[in-house]
Amino acid sequence: xxxxxxxxxxxPGRGDEAPPPLVLPRSLVEAMxxxxxxxxxxxxxxxxxxRGGRPVAFYPARNAERSPVRYTVDPEDQLRIFTTMEERGExxxxxxxSHPHSAAYPSPTDVRYAYYPEAYYLIAxxxxxxxxxxxxxxxxxxxAEHPVVVEAG
Numbered sequence: 001x002x003x004x005x006x007x008x009x010x011x012p013g014r015g016d017e018a019p020p021p022l023v024l025p026r027s028l029v030e031a032m033x034x035x036x037x038x039x040x041x042x043x044x045x046x047x048x049x050x051r052g053g054r055p056v057a058f059y060p061a062r063n064a065e066r067s068p069v070r071y072t073v074d075p076e077d078q079l080r081i082f083t084t085m086e087e088r089g090e091x092x093x094x095x096x097x098s099h100p101h102s103a104a105y106p107s108p109t110d111v112r113y114a115y116y117p118e119a120y121y122l123i124a125x126x127x128x129x130x131x132x133x134x135x136x137x138x139x140x141x142x143x144a145e146h147p148v149v150v151e152a153g
Contacts, residue, residue, distance in 0.1 A: 019147070033133070035060040036098035040098070043068060043071040044060070044124075045096060046060040047085075047095060048120070049092070050093025050094070053093075063097075092118070094121065094122050094135070097110075097121075098126060102125065111143065114138035120136065122134070
């Protein structure tokens with residue numbers, strides 16, 4: 001997997017500037033939310049592949065934890081997904097999971113296990129209707145939110 005720069009989109013030394021919005025294809029957002037709804041009341045998870053810095057594919061995965069408050073991407077699914085992404089020339093762009101009963105914000109556990117600083121962490125909350133999808137970079141325990149824009153069509 002190729003790795004993007006750590007903290008891309010974050011302006012160093014300028015905490016008052018908002019990071020640029022992430023443009024997500026509507027089909028990816030719909031696929032993530034459908035997976036979250038299908039797995040509820042458990043947390044759902046998956047991986048987003050990208051090309052050229054843009055998200056291009058969502059790969060749903062099993063939650064090995066089978067928990068409403070924690071997730072771990074099933075190791076077999078992760079290997080299969082990363083192999084498929086490599087074959088398709090994709091890099092790791094994002095890691096998705098849902099919060100069925102809480103806000104779309106990284107929990108302390110999410111932050112502790114954020115092992116991919118180059119990835120966006122996409123969190124969907126099903127606690128509201130309609131669901132809320134938010135995106136974050138988590139680098140060395142620091143959380144930076146990136147606004148999400150859903151592409152029309």
